[in-house]
Amino acid sequence: MSEVPAGTNGAKQVLGADDVRRAITRMAHEIIERNRGLDGVVLLGVQRGGVWLAEALAASIGDIDREAHVPWGSLDVSLYRDDIGLRPVSPGAVSEIPFDLGGATVVIVDDVLYTGRTVRAAFDAIGDYGRPEMMQLAVMVDRGHRQLPIRPDFVGRNLPTSTDEVVVVTETGVAIS
Amino acid sequence: MKHLLAIDELDVADIHRLLELTDHMVEVNQRPNPKVPALRGRTVCNLFFEVSTRTRLSFETATRRLSGDVMTFTVSESSVNKGESLRDTVETVAAMGVDAFVIRHRSSGAPWQACRWTTAAVINAGDGWHAHPTQALLDAYTVRTELGRTGGFDGLRLAIVGDVKHSRVARSVGQIFAALGADVVLVAPATLLPVVAEHATSDRLDDIIGDVDVLYLLRMQRERMSEALVPNLHEYTERFGLTAERAARLSDGALVMHPGPMNRGVEITVDPAELPGSVIGHQVANGVAVRMAVLFDLLGSGSVA
Amino acid sequence: MTRTLIRGGRVIDATGERMADVAVEGGRVVDVGAGLGGDQVLDAGGCVVAPGLVDLHAHLREPGGEQAETIASGTAAAAAGGYTAVVAMPNTEPAADSRSVVDFVTARAIAAGRCEVLPSGCITVGRRGHELAPFAELTAAGVRLFTDDGSGVQDPLLMRRALEYARGLGIVLAQHCEVARLTEGAVMHEGECCSRLGVPGWPALAEELMLHRDLELVRLTGTPMHFLHLSTAGSVELVRAAKADGLPVTAEVTPHHLSLTDELLASFDGNYKVNPPLRTMADVEALRVGLADGTIDAIATDHAPHSPETKEQPLDVAPPGMLGLETALGVALAHLDMPLARVLAALSWKPATIAGVSDRHGGPIEPGGAANLVVFDPDERWEVAPARLASLSRNTPYRGVKLRGRVRHTLFDGRPTFRDGAVAT
Numbered sequence: 001m002s003e004v005p006a007g008t009n010g011a012k013q014v015l016g017a018d019d020v021r022r023a024i025t026r027m028a029h030e031i032i033e034r035n036r037g038l039d040g041v042v043l044l045g046v047q048r049g050g051v052w053l054a055e056a057l058a059a060s061i062g063d064i065d066r067e068a069h070v071p072w073g074s075l076d077v078s079l080y081r082d083d084i085g086l087r088p089v090s091p092g093a094v095s096e097i098p099f100d101l102g103g104a105t106v107v108i109v110d111d112v113l114y115t116g117r118t119v120r121a122a123f124d125a126i127g128d129y130g131r132p133e134m135m136q137l138a139v140m141v142d143r144g145h146r147q148l149p150i151r152p153d154f155v156g157r158n159l160p161t162s163t164d165e166v167v168v169v170t171e172t173g174v175a176i177s
Numbered sequence: 178m179k180h181l182l183a184i185d186e187l188d189v190a191d192i193h194r195l196l197e198l199t200d201h202m203v204e205v206n207q208r209p210n211p212k213v214p215a216l217r218g219r220t221v222c223n224l225f226f227e228v229s230t231r232t233r234l235s236f237e238t239a240t241r242r243l244s245g246d247v248m249t250f251t252v253s254e255s256s257v258n259k260g261e262s263l264r265d266t267v268e269t270v271a272a273m274g275v276d277a278f279v280i281r282h283r284s285s286g287a288p289w290q291a292c293r294w295t296t297a298a299v300i301n302a303g304d305g306w307h308a309h310p311t312q313a314l315l316d317a318y319t320v321r322t323e324l325g326r327t328g329g330f331d332g333l334r335l336a337i338v339g340d341v342k343h344s345r346v347a348r349s350v351g352q353i354f355a356a357l358g359a360d361v362v363l364v365a366p367a368t369l370l371p372v373v374a375e376h377a378t379s380d381r382l383d384d385i386i387g388d389v390d391v392l393y394l395l396r397m398q399r400e401r402m403s404e405a406l407v408p409n410l411h412e413y414t415e416r417f418g419l420t421a422e423r424a425a426r427l428s429d430g431a432l433v434m435h436p437g438p439m440n441r442g443v444e445i446t447v448d449p450a451e452l453p454g455s456v457i458g459h460q461v462a463n464g465v466a467v468r469m470a471v472l473f474d475l476l477g478s479g480s481v482a
Numbered sequence: 483m484t485r486t487l488i489r490g491g492r493v494i495d496a497t498g499e500r501m502a503d504v505a506v507e508g509g510r511v512v513d514v515g516a517g518l519g520g521d522q523v524l525d526a527g528g529c530v531v532a533p534g535l536v537d538l539h540a541h542l543r544e545p546g547g548e549q550a551e552t553i554a555s556g557t558a559a560a561a562a563g564g565y566t567a568v569v570a571m572p573n574t575e576p577a578a579d580s581r582s583v584v585d586f587v588t589a590r591a592i593a594a595g596r597c598e599v600l601p602s603g604c605i606t607v608g609r610r611g612h613e614l615a616p617f618a619e620l621t622a623a624g625v626r627l628f629t630d631d632g633s634g635v636q637d638p639l640l641m642r643r644a645l646e647y648a649r650g651l652g653i654v655l656a657q658h659c660e661v662a663r664l665t666e667g668a669v670m671h672e673g674e675c676c677s678r679l680g681v682p683g684w685p686a687l688a689e690e691l692m693l694h695r696d697l698e699l700v701r702l703t704g705t706p707m708h709f710l711h712l713s714t715a716g717s718v719e720l721v722r723a724a725k726a727d728g729l730p731v732t733a734e735v736t737p738h739h740l741s742l743t744d745e746l747l748a749s750f751d752g753n754y755k756v757n758p759p760l761r762t763m764a765d766v767e768a769l770r771v772g773l774a775d776g777t778i779d780a781i782a783t784d785h786a787p788h789s790p791e792t793k794e795q796p797l798d799v800a801p802p803g804m805l806g807l808e809t810a811l812g813v814a815l816a817h818l819d820m821p822l823a824r825v826l827a828a829l830s831w832k833p834a835t836i837a838g839v840s841d842r843h844g845g846p847i848e849p850g851g852a853a854n855l856v857v858f859d860p861d862e863r864w865e866v867a868p869a870r871l872a873s874l875s876r877n878t879p880y881r882g883v884k885l886r887g888r889v890r891h892t893l894f895d896g897r898p899t900f901r902d903g904a905v906a907t
Contacts, residue, residue, distance in 0.1 A: 290750055
C-alpha cells in the first residue's frame, strides 16, 4: 500500500497516491478508447480542483501514445454559477484556453462530481467560447447526491458520501472528513 | 463589502481582490461575445445628477456585460429644482426594486446620504470634489498591468499634477496608490492644493519630472481663472503643463496618465499619441472591466452583509 | 392666589448656595427657608433651584419661517430647557428692522406666555449691510440688542457709523463675525477634515479678522459691543487682550462649540453643519478655558431650527444651524469642568446683565424677587430623543449622546411652564 498522507480533523484516507495515479492512467486509456484516438480531443480542467487533474491526464495520455499531444487548458466558471449572491465565491485564476473549441471534443475535467451544478456552469461557460462538437466529463471522484441530470463519462472512483462530509482530492490521495 | 463609496473605506485586501477580479473581466471583454450571466436578474440604476456621458456609458456597458438590467436617470437641474429631493429620487427608484445604485452628484457626500434611504448597494461614480473610487481602481489597474506590478506599488513614484484641490480623481488616485505602497507627490500652485494635504507637495514640476514612474495629469478647468486661483491659463501651462520639452525629460518607462477629457493646450501641449509612455487609451479600456469587477463583487460574489 | 412651593431643593444663585424651600405667589418669590408650606407643590428633591436661564441668542423663525419653528413652539422649547428669557434674533422674514415686526414678536410671545422674548433689532435695514436701521425707533419698542446675525456687517465704515450713532442710546451692538468674501460656499471648518472631504472651508481667520476690526472700532468709538458665538482659539485670545485693555466688550459661546468638533462632518450629516462651523479640539479647549476665566461671559444657544427636509439635502446645500434650547444645560454640565455656580452664571445671571433684564431674570432668589426659576437634577444622565423635542424641528447634533443635567420644572412669572419633565399646557 502506498504512503497515506496524515489525516487531520478525523479525516479518513480512502485513496492513496498510488491509487490516484493508477486511476489517472486508467482514465487516460478510457479517453483514448472512447474517442477512437485523440483527434480533436482537448481537456479543460475546471478551476480550481480540476486543473492539476487535466494536466495529469494530458501527461498520462502522452505517456501512452508518444505521438499524441492533447491540448489542455483551465476554465473558471465563477461568473456562471447559479448560486451567485447566495454564497461567497472567489474566482480562481483567469480561464486559459489557448485553442479553438469549435468542433472539438471537450473533456471537462474536475476533481469531484457532486450536485452537478459546477458542471452545468461549465457547459454555459464553454458555450461562450465556442461550439464544441461534443462534451464529455472526467472526474476523479463521483460522490453522489446529483441535483441535475448529469453523469460522468470517466470516473476515478465512486465514493458514496453523506452530505455533511467533505471530500478532498489531491495528487497524494483522497480524504473524506 | 456592501458599498463602494471611497478608496479610504477599503482595506488593502479589498483593493487587491477587486484588481484580481478585473483580470477576469478583461478576459471576458476580449471574447467575441463579451458577456457572462453573472448578474442576470439584477437591476442597476444609474443616478447621474451631473452630466457625464463617458462614465455613465462605462457603467451601463459593465452592467450589460454581466447580463444585468440597467435603469438610467439623468436628473436634470430642473427636476431637482421642482422640489424632488435626492431622498425622494432614491426612495422612489428603490421602491421599483433595484439591487444597486450608481450615483454621481455635484455635492460631496451625496452617495453617503443615499445609503440612509435604501438597502441597495451604492457605488459612488463621483461626488463633488471628494471621491471617484472606480476611476482610482481603473488607474491602479492600468499601472498594475503596464508595469507588471501585481504585488503592489512599493517604491513606485507617482506625481499628480494640477487642480488637486477641486479634484475627486486626485483624492481617490492619491489614496489608492498610497495604500498600495507608492510614494505620492501632489504638484500644483498652493492655490490649487487642499489646505491640508494628505501627501507630499511641490510647486515645481521641473524639479521632479525626471524622477517619476507615473505622471498623472489633471484637467485644468478654464473656469478656475475667474476665481483668482491662477492668473491665467498660459502661466499655468508654463509652470505645470506637460510640454514637449518636459515630456523629453521623462525617464524611460515612465507612464503618462489622464482621467479625461483633456484640455489640450492647457495641462498637456503634446499629442499623447506621440508619447511612448502614454497609457491614456488603456485607462478608458480598463474602465469597463473595473466596473464589472466592482458590480460583481458587490452583487454577485456572495459577500453580502 | 395660589401659593406654589418648590420643596426640598438646593438653591444656587449669585449670592451663594443653601438648602431651602422656595415659596412663590403672584409672580414673586415670597419666602425662602426650611419647612415652608404651599397650595401646590413642585418636588425639588435632589435638584438645584436656580434663577431661570437667559438665552442671548435664539432664532424663533416667526415671522416668515414658521415651518421650522414658531414663537409658540420655540418658547415651549425654551421652557423645556429651563429658560425664562430669550433674545430673539432679527433675521426673520421680514427682518426686525421696523417697529411693526418687533411689536408682532412681542405680542406673539405674550400670547404664548411661556417665557419672556426680547426681540433684537437689525443693525442695517433688511440686514443688507448698506443703511443703518432706525435704532431709536426700535429702542422705543423695547429693543436693547442690535445685530445683523446670520451675517456680519461687512462694511467697516458702516460699522464705525453704527457704533458712533449708538453711543448714548443705551443699546448693545452685537456682531456675527464673518468676512463673507473668505467664506463663500463654505460648508465646514477649513482644516484637515475639510481637505479630506473635498468641500469648501470656513477659515478661522474669517471670524478673527472681523473681530479684530470691531475691537479696534470699539477702542476708537468707546461704544460697547457684544460678540456672538465665538468659535476659534484666536478669537478667545483677541477678546482676552481687549478686556485686559479695558475695552467694553462681552462675548458668548454656544454649547456645540464647547463640545463638538469638525470630524463629525465626515458622516456628511447636515445636522452638524452650522455657522460658524464646528472646529478642532484645540479650539474647543481654548473656548472652555475662555469661559472658565471670564474672557467669555455667557453661554448662548444660537438655537437655529430647520425642517428635516432642508437638513437632509446634500451638505453644501443644507442650511446651517442646530437646535440648542432644550439641550444647553445638559451639554454644559456634561462637558464643562467648572463649578456648578459658574456654569449657572454663564447660563443665567451674566447673560441677564448683558440683555439688560437683570432686574427680573438671573437675580438672587429672595423674597420680593421675580419668580423666574428653574429646577433641575444636576446629575441625571439622559439621551435626546429627537421625536420628543418641544421644538417643531429635529436638527439636534446630540442624537444618541449622553447629556448630564435635566430640567424638571421651569417657572416663568411664578407659573410653571415646564412641570415634572413635560411642557405645561
